[in-house]
Structures are given as structure tokens and as C-alpha cells.
Amino acid sequence: MxxxxxxxxxxxxxxxxxxxxxxxxxxxxxxxxxRRLVSVGRGYRADGDWLASVAAVAEKDSDKPHVRAFLAEPSRANYRRWIRGEGIRPLEDGESRRRATTPPAVSHEVLERFKARRSRV
Ligand SMILES: [Zn+2]
Known part of the structure; x- marks a missing residue:
């Protein structure tokens, strides 16, 4: 199975x-x-950790539609909606190689949680 x-x-x-x-x-x-996360299958283990860490920082009691949608279904599509709704611009492919600009605070926190999760594995 x-x-x-x-x-x-x-x-x-x-x-x-x-x-x-x-x-x-x-x-x-x-x-x-x-419940099973349908859109985060085993082919997306890294995303699974990532999405879970975003879910951990999203406001649980927010009534913003993009937050509710993400918490109800933490998929990549809803992650993109959430990041847009929060005014955080996701990096485009290859963009991370450019000189870093100051990241939004939430992104930094998410990254730290992500690293912490990875180091425990
Ligand atoms: Zn439980």
C-alpha cells in the first residue's frame, strides 16, 4: 500500500x-x-513538509477566503492563493540564484520551521 x-x-x-x-x-x-491530503502525495514529500509548515503559520481563526481555503485543503494551488492573498510574492524558477532581497518575515519563519523539520528526519 x-x-x-x-x-x-x-x-x-x-x-x-x-x-x-x-x-x-x-x-x-x-x-x-x-483526512488524507489528496493533492500532496508521496511524490511531493518536500512539498508536504513545506505545506504543513505554511499551515502552521497561517492564521487559524482568519476569515480571509484564501486562508480558509488553504487550511481546508493545503494543496500547492491553495498555497499559491494564500501567498498571493498575504501579499507575498513567490520566487519564480531560478530566481533564488539572484542577489537576495529582504524576505518577508513570514517567509523567514516558514523557512526556519522547514529547516527544523528537515534536520529532525
Ligand atoms: Zn490529532
Whole structure:
């Protein structure tokens, strides 16, 4: 069975679990039910970590549509909507090689969380 990312409806934790292709819910360590992140498959492990770290910094109680959409479905498409809605311009391909400009504070925080997650693996 393939590995999938799941996100808990109760505590928001994201974890991997083996699941049938048509499987739905898993149970989180907190006992809550977790739904599968359909658009963040195992081919996108780096994105999975990235998206989870963005979800961690997004305002949970915000009523902005782009924030609600991202938290409801943390996909790459909704990540792009979120970043646009927050006024953060994503880097274009190859742009990171240019001289760095001052990054927005949220991007820096997301990057630090991302690094912290990676170093734990
Ligand atoms: Zn949970």
C-alpha cells in the first residue's frame, strides 16, 4: 500500500500512514480522525513538509477566503492563493540564484520551521 499524508481534523498534526488507494480516514495519535491530503502525495514529500509548515503559520481563526481555503485543503494551488492573498510574492524558477532581497518575515519563519523539520528526519 502507498504512503499518504494525513492531517488531523482535531489537532492539525500532519503525518504519514500507509493506506489503500481509495482509503479515507486514519486515526491520529490524539484520537481524532485525520483526512488524507489528496493533492500532496508521496511524490511531493518536500512539498508536504513545506505545506504543513505554511499551515502552521497561517492564521487559524482568519476569515480571509484564501486562508480558509488553504487550511481546508493545503494543496500547492491553495498555497499559491494564500501567498498571493498575504501579499507575498513567490520566487519564480531560478530566481533564488539572484542577489537576495529582504524576505518577508513570514517567509523567514516558514523557512526556519522547514529547516527544523528537515534536520529532525
Ligand atoms: Zn490529532
Amino acid at each position: 502507498p504512503l499518504y499524508d494525513f492531517t488531523c481534523r482535531v489537532c492539525g498534526r500532519t503525518f504519514e500512514a500507509m493506506a489503500a488507494m481509495d482509503g479515507g480516514e486514519e486515526i491520529c495519535v490524539c484520537g481524532g480522525s485525520a
